[in-house]
Amino acid sequence: MPVTPPAVTRALDHVRARYPDVTHVAYDREGRWFYFGDNHDAPKFRGDVDVGLLEDAADAVANSTGFPAIFCVDVQSDDCQLDNSRCPGCGSQQIIGHSVNIDGPRATQACNCADCDASWTDIYTLTNQEVDE
Numbered sequence: 001m002p003v004t005p006p007a008v009t010r011a012l013d014h015v016r017a018r019y020p021d022v023t024h025v026a027y028d029r030e031g032r033w034f035y036f037g038d039n040h041d042a043p044k045f046r047g048d049v050d051v052g053l054l055e056d057a058a059d060a061v062a063n064s065t066g067f068p069a070i071f072c073v074d075v076q077s078d079d080c081q082l083d084n085s086r087c088p089g090c091g092s093q094q095i096i097g098h099s100v101n102i103d104g105p106r107a108t109q110a111c112n113c114a115d116c117d118a119s120w121t122d123i124y125t126l127t128n129q130e131v132d133e
Contacts, residue, residue: 004071005064011057012073014050019043026070026088029119031058040091068120084111089118097122 008025012035015022021037028034033054036042061069070088086093094114101108105126112119 003064005057005060007053007057007060008071011053012071014053015043016073018048023073024070024088025057026120027058027061027067029067031062031067033058034089036088040086040088070120084122087113087116087118088120089113090116092116100124 012022012025015025015035019035021039021041022035022043023038024036026034026036034042061067085095087095090113092113092115096112096114098110098112107124107126109122109124110119111122
């Protein structure tokens with residue numbers, strides 16, 4: 001599983017201190033951020049968020065995983081699961097998944113939303129193998 005850059009963790013913690021329902025941040029292909037909760041609702045920032053921290057996080061993503069990308073507050077927690085059946089932009093279930101590319105233990109799938117035209121990449125990581133008997 002890709003490691004969350006520390007700057008992203010700092011930005012999420014900063015936003016969550018003001019908007020506790022926020023659990024995710026998504027970055028589109030241009031590096032624009034979208035902070036949202038499990039229900040896909042995004043807070044309306046009221047000038048109480050340090051935009052410099054959010055920009056630092058976007059820069060860190062650009063230099064590590066690249067765009068598009070999505071991060072969760074705690075991917076190890078059962079109550080914080082990425083939902084690849086919904087658009088990270090609008091929450092629609094009208095998802096178009098394209099071919100899956102496999103590279104070693106990592107697989108990626110380009111996706112887009114038929115309702116809002118958002119696009120992103122789902123990233124899958126091999127976590128276990130079971131031998132068939």
